[in-house]
Amino acid sequence: MHIAFIGFGEAARAFVSSLKPLGIGRFTAYDIKQGTAEADPVEAAAAELGVALAEGPVAAIEGADWVIAAVTAASSLEAAQSVEGGLKAGQVYVDINSVSARRKQDTAALVRARGAAYLDMAVMAPVHPRGHRTPVLVAGDHGGAVAEALSRLDFDFRVAGDEVGAATSIKMIRSLFVKGLEAITVQAISAAREAGCFDEVYKSLSGxxxxxxxxxxxxxxxxxxxxxGVRRAAEMRESANSMRELGFANGGALADAIASLHDEVGSLGCSVPEGGDLGAIADTVLAARREKG
Incomplete structure (x- = not known):
């Protein structure tokens, strides 16, 4: 079996790490960072995992049985467009990107027009440490040989429905809660620290x-x-699109606000201080925020 990746970031690398011991014959990939100042980590990871980096997206998928799209949410449709000229009947395009149902439906139309199958796959937990065995939901062209391959490769999958978008909708709606809870927690604790009432707020919330x-x-x-934060902000913008597609304008505005906070915190470039408690962690974020202005 030959599996190609469009996008070779964290998710793709995790999938290769767990799929490789199963005897997959060949892995190829193309990442938009190739040929840029950010190429070194991509090239190092590919060399370590035995993945052949192609000069372009179409070259990466040539002869592949599966094409797994694992790019940023904002680039999901562009990823499919980049390989459109190389897709062929018999290939399976596995779209694991965290985007709205409509975005996946638009992508599916493009893929199917080339004769390839389209699998809407939603990854429902962090990809480490389980790699491709992380629980996923699938929809779209999930039957027949695709279902057999998913089982043979030991994917932990559950069918969300036949219609493209059924899997990703579940993730997008769930993300509003999960990432919203993250955002409101970080904002409340940071504000309490800034206002000098951390102990009282923490005591109340924890109680x-x-x-x-x-x-x-x-x-x-x-x-x-x-x-x-930056990557998750892109996902939340797709959650905002999902809310609007469903007719929830305020839900879309809420998701946009959550995305903005994730983007702000993720862009600070700070990390959890070693051995730091919650107060120290909040102080780290506040200090980075002040420094950035």
Whole structure:
């Protein structure tokens, strides 16, 4: 089997790491960072994992059985357009990007017009440490040989429906809650620290919402936003699109606000201080925010 990746970031690398021991014959990839100042990590990861980097997206998918699209949310349709000229009947385009149902439907139309199958796949948990065995939802062309391959390769998958968008809709709506909870936690704790009332706010929140598991819960929310905020902001903008597609204008505005905060915190370039408690973590974010102006 030959699997090609369009986008060779964290998700693609995690998938290769867990798929490789299964005897996959060949991995190829193309990443938009190739040929830029940001190419070194991509090239190093490809060399370590035994993935052949192609000179362009069409070259990457030549002869591939599966094409797994794993790019940023904002580039999902462009990724499909970049390989459109090389897609052929018999290939399966696996779209794991976190985008709205309409975006996936537009992508599916492009892929199917070339004779390839389209699989709407929503990755429902962090890709580490399980790689491709991370729980996923699938929709679209999930039957027959595709279902057999998913089972044979030990994907932890569940069918969300036949219509493209059924899988990603579940993730997009869930993301509004998950990333919204992160955002409101980070904002409230940061504001409490800035206002000098952290102890009182923390005591109230941890007492009222004991089930969340304080302070570890809040520390984890900070860590996720500090490390992955920019990427998760792009996903939240697609969640905003999902809300608007469903007729929820205020839901779209809410998701936009959540995206903005994720982008702000993720863009600070700071990380959780070693051994730091929740207050120290919040102080790190506030200090980076002041420095950035």
């Amino acid at each position: 009222s919402y004991k089930v969340l598991g304080w302070p570890e819960f809040a520390e984890y929310q900070f860590e996720r936003m500090m490390r992955h």
